[in-house]
Amino acid sequence: MTKVDAPPAYEEALHSPKYGNFPEQPQYGFAAPPPPAYSPSPGVCPGQPGRWGQASAYPQAGMREGPGFPPSGMPTIIPTLSGGVPPSNPDMDDFLSSQWEHTSVRHAFIRKVYLILAAQLSVTISIVAVFTFVEPVRVFVIRNPAIYWTSFAVYFVVYCVLVCCKEPRRRFPWNLLLLSIFTLAMSFLTGTIASYYDTKAVFIAIGITAVVCVAVTIFCFQTKxxxxxxxxxxxxxAVLLMIIGMVTTIVLCFQYVPWLHMLYAALGAIVYTLFLAYNTQLLIGNRELAISPEEYVYGALSLYIDIVQMFLFILQICGAATD
Structure with missing residues (x-):
């Protein structure tokens, strides 16, 4: 028997198997793919012998068909890490837009509150300056204490109305009108009290109040x-301060403890400083409690009362120190 070293040709091995006819293999749900056609491989010219002395018989890219392979003519898709994930999440976009809108509304609310507060403090400082520097006005206020009690009554009534009716009106700004009346009453009340003290004590009290307000505001915006x-x-x-105030009023009438009003004034300044921090963080809105952006009148009212009351307590301390 002779042995042929060279491998047989493709058609000869396909149509005339060397070892006879084998039984047909069972097909599992699909027909066997047809044999691929000859095509020259890259770098091999047609008609030139390949590795085995034959033309290259490798199929072209994209011509392979069968289970696990895409049909011919379709591009191959390579899976990536972002496959199946949409380029943008609508829920996340809505969340970010709502957060941005909430932040912009809150910033506009804070600006509105501080603009109203600046107008109120300007009116109060102007009236206090008139009551302090204009001597005829100062003497007239001291000789007529009815001005003090009238301004106190108007201040108390308008404050109760503003607290009970915090929602702003759209057609006519009733709250702003009441706030203007309240500011004038509070300014007259403060000016009347300041007229009993020396000008030097009033200046010192205004300076200390301004420094404390700026420091507390910056601290509230930065702290956690x-x-x-x-x-x-x-x-x-607040209840403790009210009780000490009543006791101080009774004790000072009989002049038992002369220094008790200094203790009361120091406690009042500390309490209203804490109230100023509390109301400032209510405006910010990123804490446990917050006020609605529509209640800008109530926010400005709260800060204004805290600042004016703090000024009055510091004025008592400065007045007693200068005397």
């Missing part, structure tokens, strides 16, 4: 301490 969660403590301090 939540003053809005200390409402119970502030209520206790």
């Amino acid at each position: 301490v939540d003053f809005t969660s200390c409402g119970g403590l502030l209520c206790i301090l």
